Amino acid sequence: MKVNDHRIHFLYEAWRSGSMRAAADFLEIAPSSVSRQIAQLETEIGTALIEHGRREISLTDAGHAVIDYYRARQTGLELLEGQLLEISTARTGHVEIAIGEGFLGPALYDTLDHFMDDYSGINLTVSVTDTTSMMRLLLEDEVHFGVGFHPVSHPQIVSRYRATVPLMAIMNTENSLAQRRSMTMQELCAEPLALMGSNFRIRQMIDEAAINNGLLISPVVTSNSIALLARMALADRAITVLPAFSVSAELACGQLSAVSIQAPQLQSVYVHLLARRNRRFPAHLSELADQIRKRLLPSALSSSNE
Amino acid sequence: MKVNDHRIHFLYEAWRSGSMRAAADFLEIAPSSVSRQIAQLETEIGTALIEHGRREISLTDAGHAVIDYYRARQTGLELLEGQLLEISTARTGHVEIAIGEGFLGPALYDTLDHFMDDYSGINLTVSVTDTTSMMRLLLEDEVHFGVGFHPVSHPQIVSRYRATVPLMAIMNTENSLAQRRSMTMQELCAEPLALMGSNFRIRQMIDEAAINNGLLISPVVTSNSIALLARMALADRAITVLPAFSVSAELACGQLSAVSIQAPQLQSVYVHLLARRNRRFPAHLSELADQIRKRLLPSALSSSNE
DNA sequence: AAAATGTGTTGCAAAAAGCGCAACTACTAT
DNA sequence: ATAGTAGTTGCGCTTTTTGCAACACATTTT
Numbered sequence: 001m002k003v004n005d006h007r008i009h010f011l012y013e014a015w016r017s018g019s020m021r022a023a024a025d026f027l028e029i030a031p032s033s034v035s036r037q038i039a040q041l042e043t044e045i046g047t048a049l050i051e052h053g054r055r056e057i058s059l060t061d062a063g064h065a066v067i068d069y070y071r072a073r074q075t076g077l078e079l080l081e082g083q084l085l086e087i088s089t090a091r092t093g094h095v096e097i098a099i100g101e102g103f104l105g106p107a108l109y110d111t112l113d114h115f116m117d118d119y120s121g122i123n124l125t126v127s128v129t130d131t132t133s134m135m136r137l138l139l140e141d142e143v144h145f146g147v148g149f150h151p152v153s154h155p156q157i158v159s160r161y162r163a164t165v166p167l168m169a170i171m172n173t174e175n176s177l178a179q180r181r182s183m184t185m186q187e188l189c190a191e192p193l194a195l196m197g198s199n200f201r202i203r204q205m206i207d208e209a210a211i212n213n214g215l216l217i218s219p220v221v222t223s224n225s226i227a228l229l230a231r232m233a234l235a236d237r238a239i240t241v242l243p244a245f246s247v248s249a250e251l252a253c254g255q256l257s258a259v260s261i262q263a264p265q266l267q268s269v270y271v272h273l274l275a276r277r278n279r280r281f282p283a284h285l286s287e288l289a290d291q292i293r294k295r296l297l298p299s300a301l302s303s304s305n306e
Numbered sequence: 307m308k309v310n311d312h313r314i315h316f317l318y319e320a321w322r323s324g325s326m327r328a329a330a331d332f333l334e335i336a337p338s339s340v341s342r343q344i345a346q347l348e349t350e351i352g353t354a355l356i357e358h359g360r361r362e363i364s365l366t367d368a369g370h371a372v373i374d375y376y377r378a379r380q381t382g383l384e385l386l387e388g389q390l391l392e393i394s395t396a397r398t399g400h401v402e403i404a405i406g407e408g409f410l411g412p413a414l415y416d417t418l419d420h421f422m423d424d425y426s427g428i429n430l431t432v433s434v435t436d437t438t439s440m441m442r443l444l445l446e447d448e449v450h451f452g453v454g455f456h457p458v459s460h461p462q463i464v465s466r467y468r469a470t471v472p473l474m475a476i477m478n479t480e481n482s483l484a485q486r487r488s489m490t491m492q493e494l495c496a497e498p499l500a501l502m503g504s505n506f507r508i509r510q511m512i513d514e515a516a517i518n519n520g521l522l523i524s525p526v527v528t529s530n531s532i533a534l535l536a537r538m539a540l541a542d543r544a545i546t547v548l549p550a551f552s553v554s555a556e557l558a559c560g561q562l563s564a565v566s567i568q569a570p571q572l573q574s575v576y577v578h579l580l581a582r583r584n585r586r587f588p589a590h591l592s593e594l595a596d597q598i599r600k601r602l603l604p605s606a607l608s609s610s611n612e
Numbered sequence: 613a614a615a616a617t618g619t620g621t622t623g624c625a626a627a628a629a630g631c632g633c634a635a636c637t638a639c640t641a642t
Numbered sequence: 643a644t645a646g647t648a649g650t651t652g653c654g655c656t657t658t659t660t661g662c663a664a665c666a667c668a669t670t671t672t
Contacts, residue, residue, distance in 0.1 A: 001387055005311040006659090020620065030661045035621055037659085047394055053584055055619050055668050058447065060588070061399040062390055069386040073379050080375040081307055084368055088353055093367040141364065156640085278359055278639070282366070312630090326649065336632045341650055343630085361639050361648050462669080584668070 003066075005073075007041035010034045011049060011063070012070045019056050041066075086121065095288060096125040098134045100148035101226050102202060102246045103271075103296060111295045115288050122284060130224065131201040138276050144285055145275040147292060149201035159272035160289065163297035165243045167202065167266040168258035170229075172236035178257040185213040185263050194221035194229045194238035202269075206241050209263040230256070241266070245296075271297055313347035314376045316340045317355060321373055325362050347372075392427065401594060402431040404440045406454035407532050408508060408552045409577075409602060417601045421594050428590060436530065437507045444582050450591050451581040453598060455507035465578040466595065469603035471549040473508065473572040474564035476535075478542035484563040491519045491569050500527035500535045500544035508575075512547050515571040536562070549577070551602070577603055 013023035014034055024031040042049050049063035059067065087093055099108065116124060127133075127143060137143040138157050145160070169188055171178055177187070189210060195217070196203040210217045221232050229240040230247050233256055241261070250256040261267075273289055275281075281289060319329035320340055330337040348355050355369035365373065392398045405414065422430060433439075433449060443449040444463050451466070475494055477484055483493070495516060501523065502509040516523045527538050535546040536553050539562055547567070556562040566573075579595055581587075587595060 001390075003383065003386070019618090021618080031619090032621075032662080033660055039621085045390060047390060048588075051585075052620080053586070053668075057620095062393045065386060065389040065393060069382055072382050076375055076378050076382070077309065080309070080371055083371040084307075084351060084353060087366075087368045087371065279357075280359070282354075325647095327647085335630095337648090338633080338650075339631055345650080358649080359639075363649095 001046075002044050004041065004044070007037040007044075008066060008070045010037040011041060012067050014038065014050070014057050015059055015063070015067055017057075093119075093121075093282070093284060094123045094125070095285060096127070096143045097288070098127045098129050098137045098143040098146035098148070100131070100134065100146075100201070101128050101224070102149075102243055103147055104128060104226065105245060105248060107245060107248070107296050108292075111291050115291055119284050119287070130197070130199045131204075132199050134274070138274060141276065144279070144281070145273055145289060147271065147273055147296065149205070149269060149271055156277050157274055158277050159274055161273040161293045161297055162270045163293075164267075165245070165269055165271045165297075167205065167241050167261065167269050168244050169239050169261050170233050170242050170244075170247055170256055170258055171239040172233055173254055173257045175236055175239070175257070177239075177259060180259050182260040182262050185209055185215055185261065188239070188241070188261060189215045189217060192238040193217065193219040194223070194232035194240040195219040196226075196229065197222055197224050200224065202242065205265055205269060209261075209265040212265065213263070243269075243271070273297070308350050309372075310347065310350070311379075313343040313350075314372060316343040317347060317369070318373050318376050320344065320356070320363050321365055321369070323363075398427040398429070399425075399588075399590060400429045400431070401591060402433070402449045403594070404433045404435050404443045404449045404452035404454070406437070406440065406452075406507070407434050407530065408455075408549055409453055410434060410532065411552060411554060413551060413554070413602050414598075417594075417597050421597055424593070425590050436503070436505045437510075438505050440580070444580060447582060450585070450587065451579055451595060453577065453579055453602065455511070455575060455577055462583050463580055464583050465580055467579040467599045467603055468576045469599075470573075471551070471575055471577045471603075473511065473547050473567065473575050474550050475545050475567050476539050476548050476550075476553055476562055476564055477545040478539055479560055479563045481542055481545070481563070483545075483565060486565050488566040488568050491515055491521055491567065494545065494547070494567060495521045495523060498544040499523065499525040500529070500538035500546040501525040502532075502535065503528055503530050506530065508548065511571055511575060515567075515569040518571065519569070547572070549575070579603070 010023065010027070010033070013027055014020045017023040017026055020034040020038075021031045024034045027034070038050060045062070045066075047062040048060050049066055051058045051060060112124065112126070116122065125143075127137060129137065129146075129148075131148060134143075134146045134148050135154065135157070138146055139154070149165075169177070169183060171191075177183060177191070195206060198204065198207070207217055220238055221229070223229055226242065226246050229238075229242065230250060232238040233240050233247075234250065244251060244258045247256055247258075251258055273293060316329065316333070316339070319333055320326045323329040323332055326340040326344070327337045330340045333340070344356065351368070351372075353368040354366050355372055357364045357366060389398070418430065418432070422428065431449075433443060435443065435452075435454075437454060440449075440452045440454050441460065441463065444452055445460070455471075475483070475489060477497075483489060483497070501512060504510065504513070513523055526544055527535070529535055532548065532552050535548065536556060538544040539546050539553075540556065550557060550564045553562055553564075557564055579599060
């Protein structure tokens, strides 16, 4: 059954005003239009909606049912308008981002806190993932952007910002190497190591640096949890390799120390804000991306591609 | 804010089908139309509804809100269709009638019972009124029709059917006059009378008949309740004047007797099914009117006017 | 009872909205 | 890179809607 909303609107106004002419006046339209639209609606529905052959409008039972529907629809519409207003002022919406686990920490928490305060009502989803999962999430449009170490290049994924984040050897302050300003890959490999699994880009880069020096990495502990790796370093059972900010809290209070590693691959590690190609961010999204850039990637550069 | 339903429909189908072309195919329409309608909707609303610049359709938050609205509207529409179907098959609706009190009785009850069985779901309102109230109800379209003794003529009220219903002197079977075949107005006026109030047409006709005979009516009991009048007759405290069917039950079981009155005005009393001029009854209404005609007005004639 | 007033309705031409076709740009995949 | 398929846009055509005016009718007033 075809029910044209436009026609129901005329019927409603005619009923509300009491006569077609009054409705026509109110709608700034010719009375004939009102009459015809109502008549048309009646033939489409197949039932009389108003009591014809009278001076003024009075509805049949079917007519009452129709305007009841119309009024329900109207309230639904007002609801929609409210939602659209909220969305347009960015007071609601979805933001879904993926973050490499190395970025969990006070800086991220602060950033998210500020964002959620500014855009209360925004539904925020943060997936903490490894590199391969982030690729999948980005490619399948399940997240708006991701923050991670640059993965293998893919034509559909581009970097919006990047920042140098050297990987450091993280160890207990009591460790014999803790006071050194830097150390070599050989020295590193001689120590017991706690590293991430091979599907993390951090680990892949460490492996690469080791191979370039003809060395072999054989960590005593492998984990996908930064917290666990830090715990190993804290207990001085192993040295781990991470960006400094991943353990900034422990570094600040002097429990852990970070020592630079003499390997070009580990010095020129970039962190990227990654997104799918040709995606344009709505206002609140670019706002969040910007805040993340400022607080998590303080040395960030705009990188238009790759 | 203007939200054209037609456009939302296209948006919905595009979303459901996954692409505009698929939607266009489904709707048997050109893809360009879909694109344009969605674009138009976006400019009217003032927000992007789909993520443009992609191969396939994916909705923005605003788009999701819109199709949520559309789906709610759709269920409302299905509800409406159900209601209209019920109404068209006359399984629901309103019937409002006015009835002179003289008609309350088994015949009316039976008629209404049958009608309500045949049209279960119909909302039936029966107003029991005096003549002047019935006039008002009819004139203000508050009832569909009325059954009563013909009131003072009014240009806006016409009679659909009429039937002769002579007014009889109703008295206890034990009354000395009860075995008479008829009686005169003089004899009637000599008895203690229990009659309706002056705003009932029955009473007006009795008064008229008395005046024509140079008599004066002074009832010992006046009431607007037929039941009370019958009670007076039953107790043999008075004689009352009513149509026979008003007390058919008591007549049938021999408690009361009805005696004809020799007065032309009271012999040619008509009962009418009254309605406002130029009102056409829907199916269930004329059905009820017809049933009332057959059962309450067995000697009915079609009376096209007045 | 008849005229007057305001109602809904209908015919026809003008205006507006929607549509299809075809060419175009752009995203995605091989 | 290249082909294929998606959305978009310009233009002419069709369908729908509108306005004006005249009409038919209900209701009120005289």
